Amino acid sequence: MSEWVEIVDSLENKISKMLHKVQLLKQRNSDLQRELQELKSANQEALSAARVWEEKYESLKLAESMLGSETNKREAKLKINALIRELDHCIVQLSE
DSSP states (O other), rough: HHHHHHHHHHHHHHHHHHHHHHHHHHHHHHHHHHHHHHHHHHHHHHHHHHHHHHHHHHHHHHHHHTOOOSSTTHHHHHHHHHHHHHHHHHHHHHHH
């Protein structure tokens, strides 16, 4: 009979340890989920900032080329032509 008691006690002990590990893992999972969300948010902010800087850089290149810089004149002409095509497309849509 004492063997059964020992076996049951041992099982209870093991179950208790497993439940404790499950709780610890749930807490760790929760912490990691929160950290993941924070990192995703930071990543989105960094991507947005990078896009803003890219736009500023492109605007600066265009302004420089319009001021007479020979290096970016071709890019400026292409950009102006693209803007004109876009305006023409808008005008066609408005006239329909």
